[in-house]
Structure formats: C-alpha cells, structure tokens
Amino acid sequence: MKLFKTALLAAALAMPLSQQALAATPDNLLVVAQNIDDIVAIDPAQAYEFSSGELVSNVYDRLVQYDAEDTTVLAPGLASEWQADADAKTITFTMREGATFHSGNPVRAEDVVFSFSRVIKLNLTPAFILTQLGWTPENIADMVTADGNKVVLKYEGDFSPAFVLNVLAARPASIVDEKTVMEHEADGDMGNKWLNANSAGSGPFALSAYRPGELVRLTANQDYFKGAPKVEGVIIRHVAEAATQQLLLQSGDVDMARNLTPDQIGGITADNIKVETYPQAAVHFLSFNQKTEALQPEAVWEAARYLVNYKGMTDSFLKGQMEIHQAFWPKGFPGSYDETPYTYDPEKAKQILADAGIETPINVTLDVINSTPFTDMAQSLQAGFAEGGINFDIIPGTGSQVITKYRERSHQAMLLYWGPDFMDPHSNAKAFAYNRDNSDGNYQATTTWRNAWAVPAEMNDKTSAALSESDPEKRNAIYVELQKEVQAKSPIVIMFQATYQVAMDKKVEGYVNGATSDFVYYRLVTKN
Structure with a gap:
C-alpha cells in the first residue's frame, strides 16, 4: 500500500495543472511546493544555500544541535554528553549509544573525525565556519581524535566553550557515514560528487530522490534515535512561480506553499488553509x-x-x-x-x-x-x-x-x-x-x-x-x-x-521553521 500511494503521488505531481483539480495528497506524506532552484550543492561540506540548509538539517545530525522540539536550545545530538575544559581548550564528547546511519552502519567516533577532517581538507564554501577554531589540513589529525566511544576536540583561540559548541552545531559540522562515503570516492574527492546527489546521514529522514530543479524526496528513518518521524515521507516539489504554488495549495495538490507573496498571503480566504508566521x-x-x-x-x-x-x-x-x-x-x-x-x-x-x-x-x-x-x-x-x-x-x-x-x-x-x-x-x-x-x-x-x-x-x-x-x-x-x-x-x-510566512493546509501540524534555513524541520509534522 505504501508503494502504491507513493507511486500515485509521483504520477499526480507529473500531471499538468488542468488534470490535478481533484488530486489529494496521501495521508502519510507531506507534499511541499517550494522554489528550490537556489541549490548548488547538498553535500554538507559544500552546501551553502538556503534550500540546501533545510535538506541537510533533515538528513544529517551533528554532535550537538538545535532540534525540532525547541530551536532555541542547544541539545545533545550524536553526542549524548560532553565535558569542556576551557583552560585546556578541549571538549570531550561521548558518542550516543545505538545511533545508526541510514545505511545501517553504526555512528562511530571515527565518523566524526572523518567528517570534520573532510570539511577542512576539501575547503569548500562553508569550511570557514570550522577553520576559525584553528583547524588546518596540517593539524586536523591532532585537533580532533577518536578514543573508543569518545571524541576529543581541541581548538585554538580565546573562545568560550559555548562559542565552540555553536560552531559545532553549524551545517558543515554534520556527521557523514565514512564507510559509505568512501565507497563512492572518485579521483580523491572524498565522495563529494556522490554526496551531491545522494546522502549518508543519520537524521530523521533519508534522501531517496533528488532531481535538481525538480524535486526532493525524503523517506522517514524509522530507527531515528529520537523516534521515527510522524509522516512516512516528505516530497518537496520545485515550483518557481508563487501563483502556481498558490493554485496547488488551494486545489489540495500540495499541503504547503513556501514562497507566496504578501499579497497572496493576504488574499487567502479558504477555510481549509492557514498561514503561520516565523x-x-x-x-x-x-x-x-x-x-x-x-x-x-x-x-x-x-x-x-x-x-x-x-x-x-x-x-x-x-x-x-x-x-x-x-x-x-x-x-x-x-x-x-x-x-x-x-x-x-x-x-x-x-x-x-x-x-x-x-x-x-x-x-x-x-x-x-x-x-x-x-x-x-x-x-x-x-x-x-x-x-x-x-x-x-x-x-x-x-x-x-x-x-x-x-x-x-x-x-x-x-x-x-x-x-x-x-x-x-x-x-x-x-x-x-x-x-x-x-x-x-x-x-x-x-x-x-x-x-x-x-x-x-x-x-x-x-x-x-x-x-x-x-x-x-x-x-x-x-x-x-x-x-x-x-x-x-x-x-x-x-x-x-x-x-x-508559510501557507499550509489546516490539517498540517508540527511544522517547525526556526530563525534560519538550517532550522526547518519536518520530523514532528502530522496530517490529522
């Protein structure tokens, strides 16, 4: 039944608008109309656009992170706890037990070391966020080390541990599955080309399809350490025109329109549509x-x-x-x-x-x-x-x-x-x-x-x-x-x-849109 509904939805999304008047989204999927043509890269070591930030946050975890339950609180992620020594400029993280990547591989301290080293060595656009900790390709092996189920992280500079933790909650600090990524390495790119079309995370959703300028399909991670998402999947359909997004929402073809203009928002009168402001x-x-x-x-x-x-x-x-x-x-x-x-x-x-x-x-x-x-x-x-x-x-x-x-x-x-x-x-x-x-x-x-x-x-x-x-x-x-x-x-x-402002069907609850694109979460969404 799940496969049937997914296939039915895919077919509906491919129809011309004139044929979609009676369409309805499946109960177990959230369908979003959004302009996602800003995406250049989805590899967390390279992603630096608004839409790619949302994608990374739903597919990957970090050691510490601002999460869906409260985007104002820095919470444990793949680290269950940590100890900071400000004088020694060191933070020691204890890895969460039982966390796994979408591949089924366990999340290890070594994956953290690999992920941070990978960002520094690739040195793509967002790398500066991590390099401000004094990390370089030459010293990263000494600055971040694995010791059993612990990660020992050193930094340079007169920083408070709170500042360092916020750096580690940023997008390029996302943890990737070393074994899966390196299986797809090509010409020394540390899996960059492959990760710009696929994913290797541990987050609440796995990337099951990505077609640039067309759609993103996310599938719920039933084994997520904070519990499986409430919906089985999310489809983000690229719709550049705000007027088309409005039409799709009003006709029930999508559950959410992300890019309506203020005039369109002000003109919404349908009883089944609500507008939330963030x-x-x-x-x-x-x-x-x-x-x-x-x-x-x-x-x-x-x-x-x-x-x-x-x-x-x-x-x-x-x-x-x-x-x-x-x-x-x-x-x-x-x-x-x-x-x-x-x-x-x-x-x-x-x-x-x-x-x-x-x-x-x-x-x-x-x-x-x-x-x-x-x-x-x-x-x-x-x-x-x-x-x-x-x-x-x-x-x-x-x-x-x-x-x-x-x-x-x-x-x-x-x-x-x-x-x-x-x-x-x-x-x-x-x-x-x-x-x-x-x-x-x-x-x-x-x-x-x-x-x-x-x-x-x-x-x-x-x-x-x-x-x-x-x-x-x-x-x-x-x-x-x-x-x-x-x-x-x-x-x-x-x-x-x-x-x-986001316009959505009134049956949609639990959508979280924090102060930046990195704080957009679908994990708690329900469609009642």
Missing part, C-alpha cells in the same frame, strides 16, 4: 557613515531612532515580512534583547537636535537596493526623516552596487540587512559592536568598519570578554548589555527582524 534571523538597519561630518554627532544618531516609522511600515507594506526589532541579535535565541523602546516621534527628534545645537536641514544620500521592500522602506524613511529636518536623497542600485559601495565606505547613509553565519551571538556582536582598527587599510566585513565607526574601547573589550566567557548565562548577559549599548548610542539604527 521570525527569521536577518535584521534590517539604517546606518550612517562616520566619514560624513554631518552624521558624526551622537544627537543625530539618537534623533534618527525617533524618525523611523516602525509601526507604519510593519502595519502596511511590511506586514507579514518584518516585525519591529531594535537589537542586533535576533529574537528567539539565547542572548537576544527584545525590548523596543523607540517609536516614531518627530517632535522629540527635533528637540534632541535643537538641544544639541545642530542646525537643520541636514542633507544626506541614502543608498538602497533597487527592489521591494527596500525601495518602499527608503521612501518611508525619506518621509519620516524630513519631518525631523533630515533630508534623504535616495540612490537606488543593484545589490552588488550597493554592497560594493558599502565595502568601500563611500556611502553616506545605507539601508541594508544582516544575518549571522552561525547561531552564536558573537557572529553579530563582532559585526555591530567591535572595531579596534578603523583605518581604511584594515578591511573588515562588519557594519562598524564599513560605517567607519571607531567603536569605544570599552565596548570592544566587552565583545572580546563575551567571546571568551565560559559561563553561558554570564556570556548571554554580556551580549544583552552590548545590544542595549548599541541600541542606545551608535550610528546604526536597527529597525526590524525579518519574518517568514
């Missing part, structure tokens, strides 16, 4: 280049915080896409600061400028990516800031043009967004609260350096202290302090956190 990790901000004299006074920074029409934007053209968030670490993760003390108040802004003796009007250019919603946001900022005596001359450009200008520090004001490379607060603290060397020749991929803001020494020291603090609670408290300070006094005005 906060995302990207924060959107306005920043002022400190090479521009008129933007250097702290009173300008403070006044700017009262000239953003936060609610006006989120209640209109940003509805469903963003929520008000005024701190650099996204809501929904340990260490976040979620208070939003600033509201649109032009009179207060004018008073702040007048009390500081700042003459208006101030004329400033504002660079913005020439696409929605950024152009709409820029126009709202233009109108709001004009009320306070600050005039924006909007300069639209392509994404590459705007970002290149930002990296050159040749802008005046800039409207952009920022997302972490991995879910540790330091990833954003370094970007928004650290800049010890503000010289033109010391290029840094941070918002502080790009805005030529020479961060106060005390704030730099606090950012360094948070990175090395070994007590997780104290560490998070330092990051909260940093966010309050950046929020109150910096040339960077953080305004919003992105949100993501």
Whole structure:
C-alpha cells in the first residue's frame, strides 16, 4: 500500500495543472511546493544555500544541535554528553549509544573525525565556519581524535566553550557515514560528487530522490534515535512561480506553499488553509557613515531612532515580512534583547537636535537596493526623516552596487540587512559592536568598519570578554548589555527582524521553521 500511494503521488505531481483539480495528497506524506532552484550543492561540506540548509538539517545530525522540539536550545545530538575544559581548550564528547546511519552502519567516533577532517581538507564554501577554531589540513589529525566511544576536540583561540559548541552545531559540522562515503570516492574527492546527489546521514529522514530543479524526496528513518518521524515521507516539489504554488495549495495538490507573496498571503480566504508566521534571523538597519561630518554627532544618531516609522511600515507594506526589532541579535535565541523602546516621534527628534545645537536641514544620500521592500522602506524613511529636518536623497542600485559601495565606505547613509553565519551571538556582536582598527587599510566585513565607526574601547573589550566567557548565562548577559549599548548610542539604527510566512493546509501540524534555513524541520509534522 505504501508503494502504491507513493507511486500515485509521483504520477499526480507529473500531471499538468488542468488534470490535478481533484488530486489529494496521501495521508502519510507531506507534499511541499517550494522554489528550490537556489541549490548548488547538498553535500554538507559544500552546501551553502538556503534550500540546501533545510535538506541537510533533515538528513544529517551533528554532535550537538538545535532540534525540532525547541530551536532555541542547544541539545545533545550524536553526542549524548560532553565535558569542556576551557583552560585546556578541549571538549570531550561521548558518542550516543545505538545511533545508526541510514545505511545501517553504526555512528562511530571515527565518523566524526572523518567528517570534520573532510570539511577542512576539501575547503569548500562553508569550511570557514570550522577553520576559525584553528583547524588546518596540517593539524586536523591532532585537533580532533577518536578514543573508543569518545571524541576529543581541541581548538585554538580565546573562545568560550559555548562559542565552540555553536560552531559545532553549524551545517558543515554534520556527521557523514565514512564507510559509505568512501565507497563512492572518485579521483580523491572524498565522495563529494556522490554526496551531491545522494546522502549518508543519520537524521530523521533519508534522501531517496533528488532531481535538481525538480524535486526532493525524503523517506522517514524509522530507527531515528529520537523516534521515527510522524509522516512516512516528505516530497518537496520545485515550483518557481508563487501563483502556481498558490493554485496547488488551494486545489489540495500540495499541503504547503513556501514562497507566496504578501499579497497572496493576504488574499487567502479558504477555510481549509492557514498561514503561520516565523521570525527569521536577518535584521534590517539604517546606518550612517562616520566619514560624513554631518552624521558624526551622537544627537543625530539618537534623533534618527525617533524618525523611523516602525509601526507604519510593519502595519502596511511590511506586514507579514518584518516585525519591529531594535537589537542586533535576533529574537528567539539565547542572548537576544527584545525590548523596543523607540517609536516614531518627530517632535522629540527635533528637540534632541535643537538641544544639541545642530542646525537643520541636514542633507544626506541614502543608498538602497533597487527592489521591494527596500525601495518602499527608503521612501518611508525619506518621509519620516524630513519631518525631523533630515533630508534623504535616495540612490537606488543593484545589490552588488550597493554592497560594493558599502565595502568601500563611500556611502553616506545605507539601508541594508544582516544575518549571522552561525547561531552564536558573537557572529553579530563582532559585526555591530567591535572595531579596534578603523583605518581604511584594515578591511573588515562588519557594519562598524564599513560605517567607519571607531567603536569605544570599552565596548570592544566587552565583545572580546563575551567571546571568551565560559559561563553561558554570564556570556548571554554580556551580549544583552552590548545590544542595549548599541541600541542606545551608535550610528546604526536597527529597525526590524525579518519574518517568514508559510501557507499550509489546516490539517498540517508540527511544522517547525526556526530563525534560519538550517532550522526547518519536518520530523514532528502530522496530517490529522
């Protein structure tokens, strides 16, 4: 019966839309319409796209991981426990008993050593996440070793164990089945070509089919150490057009549409369809280049915080896409600061400028990516800031043009967004609260350096202290302090956190969509 239903579904997915009006998805399968044409690679040592991140998280496990039950808690994965020695810069992991790969091979400490070494030696796009621990092709054999059912991991750098654990929860730290992978090695590629069409994981689902630009089929791992998924499988069908996704959902051909536009979301009236909203990790901000004299006074920074029409934007053209968030670490993760003390108040802004003796009007250019919603946001900022005596001359450009200008520090004001490379607060603290060397020749991929803001020494020291603090609670408290300070006094005005809306059949429950694409989970989904 299982095979029959699967075959029936495959046939239905191949039909023209005109023939699918009476189609229905099988009860034991979740069928998703999604644009997955961004996928370049699915090997966890290479995968660096949004859609591939989702795939890796459902097929592979890590030693420690943010899991479906609570995406804000770093939980045991293939390691059942660990001991950290901050002084020795060593973490010892005990492997979980009874965990197996989809091949049936047991998950061994040696598989961990192989997986980490493989990432470092292949040195593909996401490898930098692991190499920041001081790992190189030359020393990796000494830095990560197996000892029976334990993995002994060493790192270099003044890092807290909490930071290292978050690095190990990132995508390239996924554990692969060494025996299966090396059976498919070709020309010294350590199985890379094969893993970009197949899988060798231990996660809740196994990859049973992958056709680029067409579909992904996942089959439930009935032996998963946290229990078998609630559905027997997931089919992700590549549907590039949002209108087609909407049609498939409304006709019952899919259970979920992942890429509907805000207008389409707002127009849903069917009783059998619901829309869920999920906060995302990207924060959107306005920043002022400190090479521009008129933007250097702290009173300008403070006044700017009262000239953003936060609610006006989120209640209109940003509805469903963003929520008000005024701190650099996204809501929904340990260490976040979620208070939003600033509201649109032009009179207060004018008073702040007048009390500081700042003459208006101030004329400033504002660079913005020439696409929605950024152009709409820029126009709202233009109108709001004009009320306070600050005039924006909007300069639209392509994404590459705007970002290149930002990296050159040749802008005046800039409207952009920022997302972490991995879910540790330091990833954003370094970007928004650290800049010890503000010289033109010391290029840094941070918002502080790009805005030529020479961060106060005390704030730099606090950012360094948070990175090395070994007590997780104290560490998070330092990051909260940093966010309050950046929020109150910096040339960077953080305004919003992105949100993501997913339309689905009302019978679908248990879908988890965390703050990044790596935190999308299907394991708990039911179709009642």
